[in-house]
Amino acid sequence: MRFSTFLLKYGEIGIKGKNRYLFEDALVRRVRHALSGADGSFRVYKSQARVYVDCEGEYDYEEVTDRLKRVFGLVGICPVVRLMDRGFEELKKDAVTYMDETYPDKKLTFKVETRRAKKTYPMNSMEISRDLGEAILHAFPDIRVDVHHPDVMLNVEVRTDGIYIYSRVIPGAGGMPVGTSGTAMLLLSGGIDSPVAGYMIAKRGVEIEAVYFHAPPYTSERAKQKVVDLAQIVSRYAGKLKLHVVNFTDIQLYIYDQCPHDELTIIMRRYMMRIAEHFARKDGCLGLITGESIAQVASQTMQSLAATDDVCQMPVYRPLIGFDKRDIVSLAEEIGTFETSIQPFEDCCTIFVAKHPVTKPKVDVIRHSEEKLAERIDELVKTAVETAEVIRIGE
């Protein structure tokens, strides 16, 4: 028996009120987008508070489920066997065959649950469940019924266009469909944390844009390519995204020339936030996203975070703020960014990091240091913004 349909279950969307259709429509769009690159042709539609994917012709099961597992808003993906209604006797045989093929080891408990959308069907749902259950019990001596906690819940849906049988639920990514919560600007470095932060915010339905600070010759084209690759992986979940690549070298060197070295990183980060916010505002974003986590490095102490926040008018979302590194690493491994993140290319921060950076910067001291930049910094920032390159990812 062949799975020709996927029934997609969504969780939180279900509890939304009158604007539920907005979420459902977004979900349908996301599913269509996710399957757009897969081999085969797919019909995606919503019906009775569910989303269905009908697969026409040949398709690759692994490819399709992998793609569906990346769609935020889905809690479960059920591969469905779709049958023509050829009478109840045939249905009994099909149910037995389904159980036989799906569960080679029959030492299990089960229950049949029927939904009858086609009200003209000669039996009601209770009768269908009972008689199918009996047929399965007959066919397999080891199998037992458990109506309270069955190992296998065999779902049978009698619909006008046929009968749907399914029992397996592949866990979905959860969250909300991207495109239902506005847009935010991700500060993407080549590291482990920022792609994970982008993933987490996208998971709440937020569309993502990203900004990367490139510092040639201190960082190579390969370092930039690595960030493009990371953005590509994030876009497999978050959908298309726009990556702004800002040449940050002159700003960095100017800060290096003018400011105390132990404050370099913090001042640099303040300018990164300012530039990120500039692009965010221009593109109508509602916030910034960073991969910071308290105390991970000198620039992520409470004091440093406060000093960075000082220049931002927009909310800064830091979804990893309470995460340990190993938690972030395991998430990065799960979403597939880790291997790319650990490629050993210089990122723009490392060369300019002082041997002993301040760990408890005072906001007014930092502001005072920045005054030394007054002469040229506005012009440098303007140039950096104007010469930024835009790379469209996932299109």
Place this chain on the structure above:
Amino acid sequence: MREVYLDNSATTRAYDEVGELVKRVLCEDYGNPSSMHAKGIEGEKYIKEAKDTLAGLFKVQAKEIFFTSGGTESDNLALIGAARANKRAGNHLITSAIEHPAIINTMRYLEEEEGFRVTYLPVDRYGRIRLDALKDALCEDTILVSVMYVNNEVGSVQPIQEAAGIVKAYNKRILFHVDAVQGFGKYRIYPKRLKVDLCSISGHKIHGPKGTGALYIGEHVKIHPIVFGGEQQKNIRSGTENVPGIAGLSLAARMIYKNLDEKVDRMRTFKQYFISGVTQIENTAVHGLYDETSAPHIISVGFAGIRSEVLLHALEEKGIYVSSGSACSSNHPQVSGVLKGIGARQEFLDATLRFSMSEFTTREEMDYTLDTLYHIVPVLRKYTRR
């Protein structure tokens, strides 16, 4: 922006004629040399011609030339194939500490997986193997010695003739392999005169196609194949011959040896010129020897206080392409084993660039590179980690 390519030890631009020939063989004379029909015979002609060309350049017999997918495969076939075929005579192998990874890592494999014992010879401060150490290392169990012709990182030329002489005087049955990937096309190499039994070359270092190489295997050498299949090339290297690549390799070899002395002299002049210019920058060091006993095309320079990667990218911004340390290991930001081996000072280990020329290099390009260095080195030195 102008482009100055000074990374010819990593790879070279193919001769236009090579590109045209490769395309013609791919699209027109595409027969499989093993086929019995005329189209196949056409393909076979290219192979035969290429064998004759290389045999002529090496002054060996055509039947002693075998084609591979490149320098790495040639080295692998020479070492693994000869070690396995001769293991009953002994289990000791000798190489140097500054070989290319294609040798070093193959030796490690033979050591760790196949039970051979390997001696890695130390080098002197100019990057040449120590012949006294070679004498000491030879023993009853020694079956194979492998030494490169020209070191790819610092350009030192190895005393092949002396080394092979020492080995053969000790026991003439010990095989001597030369990795001549960097030497071929710069030197006339005659294996028989040098008492060399196996010699590896690569196509893309001599303006030929990538994915091509050859191994000279002396007629008397016992060797096992490491690739199995349709028994092409006398079952030493199975697989349909890369006819377009082999034709391209052959043409490139013929072309590079045309007017060789003139080309080498010019590179040597530029090398001297560049070195006298670059050493005017403070705190620089040229690694290895740089007189006529060194390779004409490789210049290795340390710039204290600047990470090589940063200087490399700064030159790249001006259209100048070079390598840091060795191109083959530069994807791993590890300190060069060769520089350590020749005792380079700590401050140069992570701060060395390799400039490598070809016959296309001009004096004007060397001037442009020097001027660029004069300009950017002081700027980069100003911005260092404090």
